[in-house]
Amino acid sequence: MSAPAGAPRVGFWFEFASTYSYPAAMRIESEACAKGVTVLWRPFLLGPIFAAQGMADSPFNLHPAKGRHMWRDLERICAAHGLPFTRAPVFPARSLLATRVALLGQDRPWGPAFVRAVFRRGHGEGADIAAPEVIADALREAGETPALLEAAGTPETKDALRAQVAEADRLGIFGAPSFVVGEELFWGQDRLETALDWARGEG
Amino acid sequence: MSAPAGAPRVGFWFEFASTYSYPAAMRIESEACAKGVTVLWRPFLLGPIFAAQGMADSPFNLHPAKGRHMWRDLERICAAHGLPFTRAPVFPARSLLATRVALLGQDRPWGPAFVRAVFRRGHGEGADIAAPEVIADALREAGETPALLEAAGTPETKDALRAQVAEADRLGIFGAPSFVVGEELFWGQDRLETALDWARGEG
Numbered sequence: 001m002s003a004p005a006g007a008p009r010v011g012f013w014f015e016f017a018s019t020y021s022y023p024a025a026m027r028i029e030s031e032a033c034a035k036g037v038t039v040l041w042r043p044f045l046l047g048p049i050f051a052a053q054g055m056a057d058s059p060f061n062l063h064p065a066k067g068r069h070m071w072r073d074l075e076r077i078c079a080a081h082g083l084p085f086t087r088a089p090v091f092p093a094r095s096l097l098a099t100r101v102a103l104l105g106q107d108r109p110w111g112p113a114f115v116r117a118v119f120r121r122g123h124g125e126g127a128d129i130a131a132p133e134v135i136a137d138a139l140r141e142a143g144e145t146p147a148l149l150e151a152a153g154t155p156e157t158k159d160a161l162r163a164q165v166a167e168a169d170r171l172g173i174f175g176a177p178s179f180v181v182g183e184e185l186f187w188g189q190d191r192l193e194t195a196l197d198w199a200r201g202e203g
Numbered sequence: 204m205s206a207p208a209g210a211p212r213v214g215f216w217f218e219f220a221s222t223y224s225y226p227a228a229m230r231i232e233s234e235a236c237a238k239g240v241t242v243l244w245r246p247f248l249l250g251p252i253f254a255a256q257g258m259a260d261s262p263f264n265l266h267p268a269k270g271r272h273m274w275r276d277l278e279r280i281c282a283a284h285g286l287p288f289t290r291a292p293v294f295p296a297r298s299l300l301a302t303r304v305a306l307l308g309q310d311r312p313w314g315p316a317f318v319r320a321v322f323r324r325g326h327g328e329g330a331d332i333a334a335p336e337v338i339a340d341a342l343r344e345a346g347e348t349p350a351l352l353e354a355a356g357t358p359e360t361k362d363a364l365r366a367q368v369a370e371a372d373r374l375g376i377f378g379a380p381s382f383v384v385g386e387e388l389f390w391g392q393d394r395l396e397t398a399l400d401w402a403r404g405e406g
Binding site (some may be wrong): 053062063065066068072073076133136168169172173174180185186188189190191194 | 208257265266268271272275276279296356374375376377378388389390391393394397
């Protein structure tokens, strides 16, 4: 997935448990492709980021009015983009395993298809993405072997994910999805188009 | 500002201290007019709403990374819409006086012009909107008499503002700006177009 030097690129920072990351993940490749922008897929974990902000849970659980708006808003957004939407039993989902696997694939050809397969299962079908068999299925859908689940548990992968979360923090990321273009940070799925325009130098 | 029965309308809930309310307030009338939607201007206070959520300050102050993004984002948004932007010395601004006056004008012909005059002074020029002379100037710009400042201090106006904040809470509003179309709530200035389309029945 390497782009020509100087080609416009956007860092797409997402979290599988993040509801708004779902429509962003499903939309970004076609939108970016149409604008000639390369996507750098960057899975991370919001838990440590929220914890550093003093939050022990998602703001959507901590603030019920905000949560009610989010669920209805997500329903509207998914309908507008023709995406299935089913609320999973637990929110936020335990996304650690999926995130480690996505990290292994973030710069590999199978990465984006795997990410979409996980998001569709988690937020489109309401599946429990903490279950290894769900992630194995998503790997198969992306044309990869479920044997990658083992690589996801190695100390190297765990360390790499910790480093990725630290990098998110360094970039000033405080929520998901976030888009990074050079030093510019854009937060929220509805800023996707703005971030892509910025990457093209039209911001 | 009354609309024909059945004409599409949107409730525009804003707070003068809210940075994102500024571009929304400057943009909404022309956008709504172009789409044949009537705007119901609804000033309110975020302080009591945040307090009920357990927050003693703006989330942008409580969470520095979120605050840094907001200031840069606002700068980008204002530039994109050709709006002046100057950060006022104090954030959030003390908006009580301006809000009481805006309440008096919310369904009067001078209301929208007054609201824009306050927002331009507060976020466009960085003036202190807690100063009565700034609000008096904004009233003059809207073609009204500064004598209205006295009416803003009556028990009736204070009670009316309390009732308006209670109505915001009843509607599920947790931040500003918010747009209300029937039972549908849209939060955030970048949802303006979506809310207007919803009001037209195209949501």
